[in-house]
Amino acid sequence: MSDGRTDGAESIRVERGREATDELAVDTYRREGVEGAPVVVFVYGGAWESGARGQFARWALDAAGRGPASEGFAAVEIEYRPSDEATFPAQIRDVRACLSWVRENAERFGGDPDRVAVVGHSAGAHLALLAALAPEGPFGGEYDPEPTVHAAVGISGPYDLRADSDEDGVVRRFLGGSVEEIPERYAAASPVTHVAADAPPTFLLHGEADGTVPVESSEEMAAKLEEAGATTRLRTDAGADHVYLHSSYWYPEIRESVFSWLRETL
Template sequence: MKFRTRGLVAATAIVFAAQAGHAASAKDREFPVADAPVLEDRFPVQPVAFPGGVKAYRDVAYQQLPGFTPQIVDIYVPASKGPHPLVMYIHGGGWVSGHTRHSGAMADFPAALASLASEGFVVASLEYRLSGEAKFPAQFQDAKAALRFLRKNAEKYGIDPKRVGVWGGSAGGHLTALTSLACHETTLDPASTEDGCVQAAVTWYGVFDFAAIAASRTGGADDAVAKLLDCDGPCSNEKYAAASPVTYIDSKDPPFLLIHGEEDKVVPVAQSHLAETRLREAGVPVTAIYIPGVDHSFIGHTPAETRAATLKATNATFDFFHEKLGVARK
């Protein structure tokens, strides 16, 4: 018992000594302290190196809204000194899924975005609130907020704010078209300003008219559309129209490139045909490429067809931005 008592006393002494040492060392600690709560993410953002001297900044927060995690964007910056035109990519996924680093059958989409950056563009790839988090027009508002953020930080990332293009596929094609055509619509985005407008747009198999899609499908629009527009049953014509890019087409819109597979079973190729017709009628410059034998995401009947269609669309997209945003190909 005496042995145990001495052991307990010794252990207690060690604990008190440790606590005393902890308290003493705590007095010496110093940290930066601001005058008010700091909500900004101060974790160091380290650029990732890509071929050609391109540097990519991952997960840059462009917006923090109450009740939501920060909205982020990846930013790819060329090696050469700017200012450079900006191209912002908006991912697909039916408004219910997806992320900044994928597109169709691209095996390494960040490498593709870095390749565009190496040709003289700042490239941003956008995360936005999905329909499970927020209903339309939240996604449109996020895209506009990202453009405003990027223009506000033009000097930091070497951006020419007067030369901006936007590009997206499927649901991202819808948001790309809407961002390009409805940049002044304060009914959709009360914060709309010129900082949210663009000078060129590329859609891959994008949605332009929700009512037309609903009419072409038995039972009306699919669940993804209903979830996006917050419809309990069939959506109203007013809801379809408000979210449809064709509603906002006018002669002041930027030039468009439309690319669509002729066998698309997810977003009918008729969507791009309709957009092409309406844009031409309004006097908007438009180029359309329809690729035979491929489905949504440019998926062909064979891997070779998928590869050929994907490369055709990507090369046409890069060339379009060179032409419309004034960057000479090297």
């Protein structure tokens, strides 16, 4: 299924529901005429149990339509199974399967398979960072064994699941038990345990008034990356909450910060 959108004098081609696997679909966004553009893959949040493709639609449209055609991105929104359907590692397998599809099909939607960035929010930031930092980790599944992420952006993400108080049981439902019951799974599922010097460049953003995932999550993750010698940047915003990346007030500034960094990095 596809539709079109005109952004100024340029046309943005949107193709929704493209089959990535028998169970997973993706949405692609490209500016007509663009070839070999960096690819930005968006991973939605929702506590691993809700959310859907479309949450990053405004981001994806702006990524594809931004600036002169030669400076735009090709954009993709991917999906993964919710935790009430399958527990971890199903979600990271799904993200990797979609990333494999992106690499294999990038040229069909104007993208460069050797310049792929992943941008995630909340639970999506967790999965984005896990895919970036542990491309050959112990999660099984069928996916491209080569690293598929060349830059990563995490917004408001939880990166050490062992440190989560999990008062509402979200993490237990996602991982299939408590940290006392399955400590190895908690460690394997935490991006912070996969930090290494060869990690792709990583940009972390977090609101200081986030009442869902504390800002310390990104601060600690950035510190670990820096200690390992990896390239990283941290931005924290006073007064910003958990979903500030989608707010009318914050969106233009956060979008520009992320896209500028991606243009410099990819």
